[in-house]
Amino acid sequence: xxxxxxxxxxxxxxxxxxxxxxxxxxxxxxxxxxxxxxxxxxxxxxxxxxxxxxxxxxxxxxxxxxxxxxxxxxxxxxxxxxxxxxxxxxxxxxxxxxxxxxxxxxxxxxxxxxxxxxxxxxxxxxxxxxxxxxxxxxxxxxxxxxxxxxxxxxxxxxxxxxxxxxxxxxxxxxxxxxxxxxxxxxxxxxxxxxxxxxxxxxxxxxxxxxxxxxxxxxxxxxxxxxxxxxxxxxxxxxxxxxxxxxxxxxxxxxxxxxxxxxxxxxxxxxxxxxxxxxxxxxxxxxxxxxxxxxxxxxxxxxxxxxxxxxxxxxxxxxxxxxxxxxxxxxxxxxxxxxxxxxxxxxxxxxxxxxxxxxxxxxxxxxxxxxxxxxxxxxxxxxxxxxxxxxxxxxxxxxxxxxxxxxxxxxxxxxxxxxxxxxxxxxxxxxxxxxxxxxxx
Amino acid sequence: xxxxxxxxxxxxxxxxxxxxxxxxxxxxxxxxxxxxxxxxxxxxxxxxxxxxxxxxxxxxxxxxxxxxxxxxxxxxxxxxxxxxxxxxxxxxxxxxxxxxxxxxxxxxxxxxxxxxxxxxxxxxxxxxxxxxxxxxxxxxxxxxxxxxxxxxxxxxxxxxxxxxxxxxxxxxxxxxxxxxxxxxxxxxxxxxxxxxxxxxxxxxxxxxxxxxxxxxxxxxxxxxxxxxxxxxxxxxxxxxxxxxxxxxxxxxxxxxxxxxxxxxxxxxxxxxxxxxxxxxxxxxxxxxxxxxxxxxxxxxxxxxxxxxxxxxxxxxxxxxxxxxxxxxxxxxxxxxxxxxxxxxxxxxxxxxxxxxxxxxxxxxxxxxxxxxxxxxx
Numbered sequence: 001x002x003x004x005x006x007x008x009x010x011x012x013x014x015x016x017x018x019x020x021x022x023x024x025x026x027x028x029x030x031x032x033x034x035x036x037x038x039x040x041x042x043x044x045x046x047x048x049x050x051x052x053x054x055x056x057x058x059x060x061x062x063x064x065x066x067x068x069x070x071x072x073x074x075x076x077x078x079x080x081x082x083x084x085x086x087x088x089x090x091x092x093x094x095x096x097x098x099x100x101x102x103x104x105x106x107x108x109x110x111x112x113x114x115x116x117x118x119x120x121x122x123x124x125x126x127x128x129x130x131x132x133x134x135x136x137x138x139x140x141x142x143x144x145x146x147x148x149x150x151x152x153x154x155x156x157x158x159x160x161x162x163x164x165x166x167x168x169x170x171x172x173x174x175x176x177x178x179x180x181x182x183x184x185x186x187x188x189x190x191x192x193x194x195x196x197x198x199x200x201x202x203x204x205x206x207x208x209x210x211x212x213x214x215x216x217x218x219x220x221x222x223x224x225x226x227x228x229x230x231x232x233x234x235x236x237x238x239x240x241x242x243x244x245x246x247x248x249x250x251x252x253x254x255x256x257x258x259x260x261x262x263x264x265x266x267x268x269x270x271x272x273x274x275x276x277x278x279x280x281x282x283x284x285x286x287x288x289x290x291x292x293x294x295x296x297x298x299x300x301x302x303x304x305x306x307x308x309x310x311x312x313x314x315x316x317x318x319x320x321x322x323x324x325x326x327x328x329x330x331x332x333x334x335x336x337x338x339x340x341x342x343x344x345x346x347x348x349x350x351x352x353x354x355x356x357x358x359x360x361x362x363x364x365x366x367x368x369x370x371x372x373x374x375x376x377x378x379x380x381x382x383x384x385x386x387x388x389x390x391x392x393x394x395x396x397x398x399x400x401x402x403x404x405x406x407x408x409x410x411x412x413x414x415x416x417x418x419x420x421x422x423x424x425x426x427x428x429x430x431x432x433x434x435x436x437x438x439x440x
Numbered sequence: 441x442x443x444x445x446x447x448x449x450x451x452x453x454x455x456x457x458x459x460x461x462x463x464x465x466x467x468x469x470x471x472x473x474x475x476x477x478x479x480x481x482x483x484x485x486x487x488x489x490x491x492x493x494x495x496x497x498x499x500x501x502x503x504x505x506x507x508x509x510x511x512x513x514x515x516x517x518x519x520x521x522x523x524x525x526x527x528x529x530x531x532x533x534x535x536x537x538x539x540x541x542x543x544x545x546x547x548x549x550x551x552x553x554x555x556x557x558x559x560x561x562x563x564x565x566x567x568x569x570x571x572x573x574x575x576x577x578x579x580x581x582x583x584x585x586x587x588x589x590x591x592x593x594x595x596x597x598x599x600x601x602x603x604x605x606x607x608x609x610x611x612x613x614x615x616x617x618x619x620x621x622x623x624x625x626x627x628x629x630x631x632x633x634x635x636x637x638x639x640x641x642x643x644x645x646x647x648x649x650x651x652x653x654x655x656x657x658x659x660x661x662x663x664x665x666x667x668x669x670x671x672x673x674x675x676x677x678x679x680x681x682x683x684x685x686x687x688x689x690x691x692x693x694x695x696x697x698x699x700x701x702x703x704x705x706x707x708x709x710x711x712x713x714x715x716x717x718x719x720x721x722x723x724x725x726x727x728x729x730x731x732x733x734x735x736x737x738x739x740x741x742x743x744x745x746x747x748x749x750x751x752x753x754x755x756x757x758x759x760x761x762x763x764x765x766x767x768x769x770x771x772x773x774x775x776x777x778x779x780x781x782x783x784x785x786x787x788x789x790x791x792x793x794x795x796x797x798x799x800x801x802x803x804x805x806x807x808x809x810x811x812x813x814x815x816x817x
Contacts, residue, residue, distance in 0.1 A: 005700075006700065008700075008704055009700055009703050009704055009707070012703070012704045012707035012708050012711070013707050015707065015708065015711045016707045016708075016710050016711040016714070018711075019710075019711045019714045019715045019718070020714060022714075022715070022718050023547070023550050023714055023717070023718050026549075026550075026718050027546060027547055027549075027550070030549075033543065033544055043536075044536075046543065046544075075539075075726060075727065077535075077536055077539035077540070077543065078539055078542075078543065078724070079542075079543040080542075080543075080721070080724070083724055083725070083726070086725070086726045087726050
């Protein structure tokens with residue numbers, strides 16, 4: 001058969017037909033695009049083609065309004081994974097502090113008016129969890145690099161835009177160890193700057209967490225596995241949030257990803273992870289909580305292991321109030337007396353009068369407790385209203401932010417409590433109210 | 441006698457050197473008219489001379505490069521027109537409409553990939569076609585068609601570059617900014633020419649629209665006219681350039697055979713084009729944003745990488761304007777300055793054309809070396 005016969009023409013035509021069939025096959029395998037047009041951007045997005053079934057991040061950020069790219073960046077019109085994910089803010093986590101300004105910020109969003117409490121990002125950057133200023137000041141002071149415990153440096157340089165206050169400093173410089181610093185300080189700089197909001201988590205059970213805002217507001221399970229509905233996220237690869245969800249209903253286990261995870265060996269400047277986890281399988285809830293959260297050295301009273309951390313450590317305390325404090329003690333606003341009062345005084349209450357009160361917004365976002373104008377709530381020394389601790393006619397009631405469970409708050413006034421008026425720190429209360437575990 | 445047998449007989453008579461006709465001093469025109477009376481040639485046959493020199497119509501002589509280039513140009517036209525139904529040449533929508541073609545429109549990915557790969561392949565086949573013509577002396581005695589070919593080479597590169605820009609992603613937009621800035625370096629008329637080219641003081645909406653208009657109409661129309669002219673010149677000059685040195689009449693074959701060869705080449709080229717398009721997607725990067733600073737050095741499309749390499753070591757006007765013009769001019773004047781005579785036509789590496797071949801190969805090697813350096817960066 002000649003190479004140039006009509007048969008060869010027919011064979012070439014068959015080759016072309018086969019290739020065309022392959023093209024048809026590829027078209028047939030294309031996933032049907034799932035398009036949304038978010039109302040805030042009015043630009044179509046195809047992300048849900050692959051992320052079909054992902055959880056809505058929160059009721060405050062409905063996907064119908066925000067879509068995906070408003071917060072995540074990336075290329076919402078690309079159906080090729082590499083291109084679609086190019087230019088995402090912070091990779092998987094747009095709430096990392098390096099990108100939060102772009103992803104979460106904006107005048108109408110989370111870098112807005114301080115008076116309305118919408119300057120979350122600026123405040124978080126001044127918070128002790130972000131600056132790590134307390135530990136840095138402590139170690140620098142211990143090894144003679146600074147004369148007192150007043151913070152001078154943080155993991156990043158930061159300035160406060162708040163009016164000066166006696167307990168706060170105006171700014172921090174970025175901490176770097178100098179060659180002339182004592183060796184322990186240099187080791188500290190090399191080994192120990194791992195416990196702040198910008199630090200990458202340790203990739204191990206219990207430690208799995210996100211960075212930035214999501215370190216607290218996106219819940220991780222102990223094993224770091226995803227349990228949501230997005231078919232494109234691995235369910236076997238650890239290091240994922242348990243669901244694509246932002247929350248202010250933060251259980252103690254979330255704080256646990258950083259706090260009370262081990263001890264520090266100061267001579268070696270090393271972190272030694274706990275080995276007494278997990279708690280025994282037969283432990284009941286309070287015992288498990290005690291075992292998992294608290295190390296066996298401290299004294300704790302009942303509300304400290306029945307409530308969640310966020311029930312006392314308020315939003316402004318954890319996320320910062322805009323002031324730069326030298327350490328956690330200075331930042332802390334809530335004391336036992338905030339809710340329990342003293343022998344001579346009941347807890348301070350404030351009435352919600354402004355329909356735009358931040359406390360109302362916090363209650364609505366949290367969803368576990370109800371609050372309305374006219375309600376009387378506990379107010380801290382620095383004036384932060386605790387919407388979940390409400391005067392309920394004849395008693396004070398606390399509703400847990402993570403579970404919605406409600407407790408009647410016992411007041412000191414009128415009891416036989418032996419406290420002294422000027423000894424209100426928790427260690428004085430712990431002297432009598434240690435553990436208070438139910439009898440076995 | 442079955443159909444296949446008949447065909448075999450017909451083929452053997454066509455393929456052989458036609459001993460019966462070898463004794464005829466001139467091709468017998470009476471036989472030709474007899475054929476035409478019996479069977480009017482169809483459109484595709486009609487585009488070819490009734491008979492062609494047997495030696496030069498073998499695939500191994502031309503490798504079908506001119507025809508394949510023409511086929512790719514047609515494929516580019518068809519896929520390009522279909523893309524025009526979706527593409528929007530505006531800053532706000534260009535990237536989105538490219539994505540609509542690539543991801544949403546049924547078979548849009550195939551259109552885009554075919555358009556891209558046909559464009560890439562055409563640059564290759566056009567340059568190889570030129571190399572074949574130079575090395576086998578095909579330009580001899582057909583100098584005007586050589587010039588048309590040179591114009592088509594330039595048009596092919598400009599069409600590819602304007603198309604590259606229309607993708608409107610970070611890479612191509614910065615390549616556009618960089619490429620058009622070369623014009624600024626021309627003394628005197630540079631700035632005016634630059635404004636004319638990009639439609640204002642800075643690259644923006646007007647630039648995209650202008651490049652779109654050049655791509656889909658301006659350049660494409662001129663290229664179409666020149667391709668028709670180029671092919672017509674080949675047809676008018678008696679088909680493919682062929683050896684004239686052998687004494688006596690050269691053996692000839694009927695055009696049916698050539699048309700069949702062309703059909704096979706066309707079908708296989710299309711199969712390769714579609715196959716490549718199924719397997720490998722045309723590149724697409726993040727949408728262009730000219731309001732942010734360039735973060736990475738933009739890379740010229742591969743066929744201009746050699747100019748980008750020159751720009752690293754020489755002044756802009758010299759490397760970016762004069763050098764490409766010099767290469768182009770030198771190639772254009774090959775048959776006028778370096779090999780004027782008709783001797784050696786149709787002979788690979790013919791002796792009279794050695795100087796022209798040497799200059800051509802030196803230029804090609806230099807461009808390839810610079811391109812390789814650019815690719816390896």
